[in-house]
Amino acid sequence: MSMKRSLRSAACGMVAATCLGAASAQTPAQPKIAPGPNEPDWIVVLKDRYGLSMYDDLLNPVVTTAAETSGLFRKAGDGPVIYRPVIALGLETRNRGGWYRPQAVGAPSKSETWTYTFKNTTRDLETDANLPPPLEAGAKVEFDPGDEPFGLWASNDGLDDGGVFSEPAVVARVNKRLAPQPYKAMIYPNRDKATGKPIPNSYLIGWEYSTNDDFQDVVCQVDNVVLLGPARAAEPVR
Template identity: 65%
Template sequence: MAWRNALRRTLAAIVCLLALPLADCRAQTAAQPKVAPGPGEPDWKVILEERYGLSLFADLKNPVETKPEKVSGLFRKAGPGDVTYTPLIALGLPTRTRGGWFRPEAEGRPAKAALWSYAFKNTADDLKANRNLPPPMEAGSSFRFDPGAGPFGLWVSNDQFDDGGVFTRPAIVAAVNARLRKQPYKAMIYPYREKATGKDVPNSYLIGWEYSDNDDFQDVVCRIDNVVLEK
């Protein structure tokens, strides 16, 4: 009978391994933009799994259910003190990248506030060796701000593109960025998870940004703390 028990364990392990990618497929909605890894660049799916213990679609907190413009992409402060918005990995263009926050406006461009900037590009070797992480910031950069009690969003931009940047709220990208209007969903938001413990950090999120049009979603990887994500 021992061989039967061993066979059962082997079959169970095979079923579990086969089920893992299927779970990701079931979690991806039909309207969700596809992630397309760039040639020779770290894959966003692999970064999520290896560094944060996250699933590309199963852990995604801002999926596209119908249209990108329907995704909120806004946050509210969770508790006392400042909100912190920190770049962790820079895999986009080496030209200057900027980041900050905004208040949504009823019409026109949102009221943007700048926080930090860098002119740097991490390599795959940097990620393997945990080197140059986070990327070196330029003088005057700050990570802390107080948005008050109302809703707010985040943005990044790269000086290679004179288009106002991208925002966590896709409707704003569609409204102000002609270059990316056809695909305005440019930020994938996840819970920030400690890989060692497998536990999510309360009121903390990980964001994979795409400011170009190839949708690899790892141009900038950021963390935001002391917030809740609006649905």
């Protein structure tokens, strides 16, 4: 099925079957995923663009509570970490992203790497236009966190709330608006859809900085890292 047909016909039999299959793997504590308003659904984006199942391939599922769900990375090999947005479906005000060093209390010190002010359309995803979204002057996608664990973050200037973090516990501490449901990053292995094989040390993150939990406000790719904590996280490939 083409990307165009899937995006416009999410209720068709194939997508419906996919939804049912994915839902069966959802953990009881996992937050519900809502369809995007007049936007491609996260389940369709994952399946059609990356060959991924929304729940079967999820690397950071909520098993007990969101606050106990890990979301840290460490560098996998030589060279910088590469972290960049690849799809922009959130607010059209300025989006920001970067990394931080974890700490037990309070708000971590954030290092900003990129910004953009742009929103993709469904048509963009159908035709591969404007992907990845254009970054603003001065933005960069590489950084070197050394050998210590680190987290990632994203935010939007239209929401004055501290942003969202790959660790739900940090969201709960920092973002009062989102504290009731602080799980705001769904992390997946990045996969070559043509071969079905995972791309070594590469991950996709579906970010949610609103409250509707459609998890495609910003979709990012991060490379040269290994995800720490979850049982399904892989060891680095060198």
